[in-house]
Amino acid sequence: MRDWNSLVKQRLGKLKLPEAQREEVAAELAAHLEDLEDAGEEYGIRESGTTPANLYEETDWSGLTRRIQKAKKEDFPMNTRSKSFWLPALVTFFAVQVCWAILVRTSFYAGISSTPFRPMFLLLGTLPVFGALGAYLSRCGGGSPLSRIAVGLFPAVAMFCLMTVLFFLGLMVDRQTIAARWAHIWLAIVIAVTTSSAALLLGTLPFLKRGEVTTSES
Amino acid sequence: MTKDARSRISRGSAEIAILALLDRQPLYGFEIAKRIDVESGGVLKFTLASLYPMLYELEKRAWIKGRWEKNRAGRDRRYYSLTPKGKKQLEPLRREWRLFFLGLDRLVGVKDA
Numbered sequence: 001m002r003d004w005n006s007l008v009k010q011r012l013g014k015l016k017l018p019e020a021q022r023e024e025v026a027a028e029l030a031a032h033l034e035d036l037e038d039a040g041e042e043y044g045i046r047e048s049g050t051t052p053a054n055l056y057e058e059t060d061w062s063g064l065t066r067r068i069q070k071a072k073k074e075d076f077p078m079n080t081r082s083k084s085f086w087l088p089a090l091v092t093f094f095a096v097q098v099c100w101a102i103l104v105r106t107s108f109y110a111g112i113s114s115t116p117f118r119p120m121f122l123l124l125g126t127l128p129v130f131g132a133l134g135a136y137l138s139r140c141g142g143g144s145p146l147s148r149i150a151v152g153l154f155p156a157v158a159m160f161c162l163m164t165v166l167f168f169l170g171l172m173v174d175r176q177t178i179a180a181r182w183a184h185i186w187l188a189i190v191i192a193v194t195t196s197s198a199a200l201l202l203g204t205l206p207f208l209k210r211g212e213v214t215t216s217e218s
Numbered sequence: 219m220t221k222d223a224r225s226r227i228s229r230g231s232a233e234i235a236i237l238a239l240l241d242r243q244p245l246y247g248f249e250i251a252k253r254i255d256v257e258s259g260g261v262l263k264f265t266l267a268s269l270y271p272m273l274y275e276l277e278k279r280a281w282i283k284g285r286w287e288k289n290r291a292g293r294d295r296r297y298y299s300l301t302p303k304g305k306k307q308l309e310p311l312r313r314e315w316r317l318f319f320l321g322l323d324r325l326v327g328v329k330d331a
Contacts, residue, residue: 024296025270027294027296028247028270028296029266029270031246031247031248031293031294031295031296032247032248032251032266032269032270033266034293035248036248038291039248039252055265055266059265059266059267060267063267064266064267064270064271067267067271068270068271068274070271071271071272071274071275071278072274072278
C-alpha cells in the first residue's frame with residue numbers, strides 16, 4: 001500500500017492552517033484513499049471506474065486546498081443586523097462627514113465662505129447619492145426595504161442626535177443666550193434634519209424594490 | 219439555469235444528503251461517499267474534492283461533529299455525527315426540498331419523465 005499520508009501532505013503544502021489541523025486534514029484525506037484502495041474491485045473500480053491512484057492524480061489539489069482552507073477558516077463574526085444595518089449606516093455617515101468637510105474646505109479656499117449656507121446647499125444636493133449608497137450597501141448585506149430606508153436616513157438621524165446633544169451642552173455653557181433663542185435653534189434643526197431626510201430618502205427609493213433579500217446567516 | 223443556481227442546488231442537495239445519512243448513524247468520509255453513491259443509485263457522487271470541504275463547512279456551522287475513532291478494521295477514522303443543531307436544520311431542509319420538487323413537478327412533470 002502506498003504511503004498516502006505523505007503523498008497527501010505534499011499536495012496540501014499550501015494549506016494555511018495550524019499544524020495540528022493540517023495533519024488531521026491530511027490524515028483524513030489519506031484515509032479516504034486508503035479505503036478506496038481497500039475497497040478495490042468491490043467499489044472503486046467496478047462502480048465508479050476510480051482507483052486511488054487515478055483519484056490522487058486527477059484531483060485538483062490546489063482547488064481542494066483552497067476550498068478546505070475556506071471551509072475551515074472561521075468567519076468574521078458579523079451577524080445579519082451588522083451587515084444590513086450598522087456597517088452600511090456607519091459607512092454612509094462617515095462618507096457624508098467627509099463630503100461635508102471637503103465642501104466646507106473648498107468653499108473656504110474658493111473665497112465663497114461669505115455665503116455660509118452655500119456648502120450646506122451643496123451638501124443637500126449630494127445627499128441623495130449618500131442615501132442611495134446606504135440603501136445599496138444595506139441591500140448587499142441582505143437588508144429588508146425597511147432597513148434600507150433606515151440606513152439611508154441614518155446620517156440625518158445621527159445629525160439630529162448630535163445637534164440635540166450640542167443644544168443641551170450649549171444650555172449648560174451659556175444658558176441665557178441659548179434659552180433666549182431656543183425656538184430659532186430648534187426651527188433650524190428641524191429644517192436641516194427634515195430637508196436632509198427628504199434628500200437622503202430620495203436616494204434610497206431606487207433600491208427599495210429591486211434585488212432580493214439574501215440572508216446568509218447560518 | 220445559471221451556473222450559480224445549479225451550484226446552489228447541487229450544494230444544497232449535497233448538504234441534505236450528508237445530514238440525512240448522519241441522522242441515521244455516525245459515518246466517516248469514505249463511508250458517506252459510498253453510501254450516497256449506492257443509495258442514490260449513482261446519481262449523487264462525491265469525490266475527495268467535493269466531500270471534505272462540504273464536511274468541514276457543515277462542521278464549522280456546528281451541524282455535524284467529527285471525532286477520531288477506530289473502524290471495524292482497527293484503523294483510525296474521523297466519524298461524523300449529527301449535532302442537535304444539525305438535527306434542527308434537517309427538517310426545514312427536507313420541507314424545502316419537498317416543496318422544491320413539488321413545484322418543479324407541477325411545472326415540468328419530472329415524476330412522469
